[in-house]
Amino acid sequence: MSMTEEVSAVAMKAMKDHQGEPRPVIDDELHRRLRPRWVRVTGVAGLLGLTATVVLGLWVTPPDETQGNLVRLVYLHPPVAWVALYLAFGLAALSSLLYLWRRTRSLFWDRLAAASVEVGVVFNALTLATGMLWGRPTWGVWWTWDARLTSTALLLVLFLGYLALRRVPAAPEVRARRCAVAAIVAFVDVPIVHFSVVWWQTLHQGATVLNPDLSPTIHGSMAWTLLLGFLAMTAVFVWMVSIRYRIETLADEAVTRSLATALAERWAEDEASGTAPTFGLGASSVPEEVVSATRGDPQMSVGEIVR
Amino acid sequence: MAVSVSVPSEVVTDRAGAPRRGRRPGRARLIAVALILVAALIFLLVEGLGSSLDYFDTVAQALAHKQTIGTSTIRLEGVVVRGSVEHTATGTDFVISSNDRHVRVDNTGDPPQLFQPGIPVVVVGHFVSASSDRFLSNQIMVKHSADYIAAHPNRVRAPNGSTR
Numbered sequence: 001m002s003m004t005e006e007v008s009a010v011a012m013k014a015m016k017d018h019q020g021e022p023r024p025v026i027d028d029e030l031h032r033r034l035r036p037r038w039v040r041v042t043g044v045a046g047l048l049g050l051t052a053t054v055v056l057g058l059w060v061t062p063p064d065e066t067q068g069n070l071v072r073l074v075y076l077h078p079p080v081a082w083v084a085l086y087l088a089f090g091l092a093a094l095s096s097l098l099y100l101w102r103r104t105r106s107l108f109w110d111r112l113a114a115a116s117v118e119v120g121v122v123f124n125a126l127t128l129a130t131g132m133l134w135g136r137p138t139w140g141v142w143w144t145w146d147a148r149l150t151s152t153a154l155l156l157v158l159f160l161g162y163l164a165l166r167r168v169p170a171a172p173e174v175r176a177r178r179c180a181v182a183a184i185v186a187f188v189d190v191p192i193v194h195f196s197v198v199w200w201q202t203l204h205q206g207a208t209v210l211n212p213d214l215s216p217t218i219h220g221s222m223a224w225t226l227l228l229g230f231l232a233m234t235a236v237f238v239w240m241v242s243i244r245y246r247i248e249t250l251a252d253e254a255v256t257r258s259l260a261t262a263l264a265e266r267w268a269e270d271e272a273s274g275t276a277p278t279f280g281l282g283a284s285s286v287p288e289e290v291v292s293a294t295r296g297d298p299q300m301s302v303g304e305i306v307r
Numbered sequence: 308m309a310v311s312v313s314v315p316s317e318v319v320t321d322r323a324g325a326p327r328r329g330r331r332p333g334r335a336r337l338i339a340v341a342l343i344l345v346a347a348l349i350f351l352l353v354e355g356l357g358s359s360l361d362y363f364d365t366v367a368q369a370l371a372h373k374q375t376i377g378t379s380t381i382r383l384e385g386v387v388v389r390g391s392v393e394h395t396a397t398g399t400d401f402v403i404s405s406n407d408r409h410v411r412v413d414n415t416g417d418p419p420q421l422f423q424p425g426i427p428v429v430v431v432g433h434f435v436s437a438s439s440d441r442f443l444s445n446q447i448m449v450k451h452s453a454d455y456i457a458a459h460p461n462r463v464r465a466p467n468g469s470t471r
Contacts, residue, residue, distance in 0.1 A: 062457035066426060071455055100337075139448045140419025146362035181340060188344060192351055201361040201384070203429055205453040217454035 030253060034246040043239040049232025056225040064222075073134040075225050078208070079233035081127040081152075085190050087237050088120025089159065093187035096180035110176035111252065113183055115244035117162050119237060124156045139203060147196040148204035155193055158186035172252070363429050367406040370440070378433045383442060384450060385410065389424040399447075403428060414444045421449040 057075035064071035095113035098104040131149070132142045143149065162182045166175065197206045209216045209226075218226065363382035385403030392401040398415040399422075412430050422428065432444030 062459075065456040065458045066423075066451055067421065067455075068458065070421075074455060138419075138421050138451055140421075140446075141448055144362070144448070147360045185340075185344065188347060199360075201363055201365070203362055203448055203450055205451060208453040208455065211453065217456065219455060219457040222455050222457065 030250070034249055039239060039242045042235050042242070046232055046235035046239050049228060049235055053225060053229045053232050056221070056228065061221045061225050062219070067138060070134070070137050071222070073130060074208075074222070075229040077127065077130040077134055078226070079229040080123055080130055082230055083233045083237045084120050084123035084127050085155070085193060087234065088116050088123055088241075089155070089183075089187055089190050091241070092116040092120060092159075092162075092183045093190075096183040099176055099180045100184075107172060107176060107252070110172075110179065111245055111248045112241075113180065114166060115241050115248055117159050117183065118244055119240045121156065121159050121163060123237070124152070124159065128152060128156065144203055146202040146204055147200040148193065148202045151189060151193045151196050155186070155189045158189055159183075162186055365405040366403055366410050367408045370408050370410070373434070374437065376434065377437045378435070380431065380433050382429050382431050383410065383412075383444075384427060384429045386427050387422070387424045392424055403430070410440055410442050412442045412444050414447055416445060416447075418447045419449050421451065422447055426451060 053075055057072050061072070063069050092113045095109040095116065099106070099109035099113065136142045162179060165179055165182050168175070170178065196202060197204055208218055216223065363384040366383060366385040369376060369381065369383055383403070385405045388402040388404050388409070392399060398413070399418050400411070400413050402409050402411050414430060427450040429448040429450050430442065430444035431446040432442055435441045435443060
């Protein structure tokens with residue numbers, strides 16, 4: 001059982017003892033605030049964009065001179081990699097920087113980074129999977145240890161490590177700081193993946209669009225379909241991150257509210273019985289500043305109590 | 308009891324125990340992390356200029372330091388020369404080239420489906436001897452380009468062989 005689950009279980013039990021019924025810790029107002037209309041619009045746009053990409057990619061665009069019909073994977077693999085490397089891990093690194101910077105420090109950035117990495121890891125794995133599916137018929141091998149493939153596989157491991165780090169029990173602020181540093185360190189691999197095909201001789205082809213000369217060689221309808229693929233995947237990414245962010249926020253809020261309520265109730269109980277507030281732990285185990293900080297403010301968050 | 312776990316005493320003691328020193332070690336640590344990151348980047352950039360992470364040697368590169376390669380197993384890259392492909396009982400023979408240097412490849416086994424004259428391939432194997440320019444390979448990988456050109460039966464090639 002994780003720390004978070006433990007806290008909420010304890011808090012829920014405390015509320016049950018007091019009122020017989022658990023109170024909903026997440027109210028309709030919070031639900032509404034975390035569910036803006038643009039999220040649904042983005043989701044629909046992503047779905048329509050993907051559908052159009054599939055139709056154009058499979059039926060409208062011509063086969064390639066060298067690759068024949070195998071070229072159709074170009075409408076899927078690069079957009080997926082684009083989401084993983086630049087959007088997801090880029091946003092995670094940016095959010096982590098903004099968290100570490102004192103002026104913009106807020107758990108909002110921590111949650112956004114967490115949501116972004118989670119989506120990024122899925123897309124990173126998909127990048128490897130679609131790449132392997134493409135590599136087998138074109139190159140002749142599922143996998144090989146060239147610089148591009150190896151650095152991309154390393155990227156997945158690095159950000160899986162980030163997700164593992166988030167599971168290590170710690171106070172929200174401690175975890176946020178740790179993870180922010182980890183995300184920035186892991187992000188160092190992204191430029192390496194990007195430039196691996198320029199810096200080293202690799203089996204993987206170079207970039208088509210963002211090549212060193214910035215002169216893409218890709219024919220008309222193929223280029224437009226590729227662009228549509230990029231836009232559709234971007235919309236899907238925004239949609240997934242906003243949903244994941246909402247879940248993260250709701251989970252945090254549930255813990256915070258239930259813990260705060262439980263603490264306040266226990267304090268009220270102790271006060272009614274005329275003893276000093278101990279939270280049931282014995283006076284010595286609760287630091288004085290925690291006791292005074294929680295007094296009289298049941299809505300205070302866990303982070304604020306800790307501070 | 309669970310609450311005592313969740314209220315992180317380390318943070319509280321941190322602040323209470325060392326209220327003055329709270330800022331400086333944090334900054335020093337941040338600078339240390341930044342330095343490590345910059346050092347890692349510089350290392351990789353320098354490494355990037357080197358060739359230790361190259362996946363293959365081109366034909367020209369391999370022939371340039373052929374004495375050190377000898378008959379050790381390497382990956383060799385070059386464009387399959389048009390008209391040089393011959394199918395044999397055990398595999399495929401062809402010539403690959405880069406920068407006007409040529410190597411004759413005797414490959415054992417079936418080439419991948421995209422194998423064809425005029426495109427770059429990577430072959431895995433070794434030279435027959437230190438003085439020979441015949442290369443025995445047991446694997447061909449197609450290294451296709453990043454260009455996507457619509458297949459067209461009447462496509463006209465420019466004199467230099469490129470298509471647009």
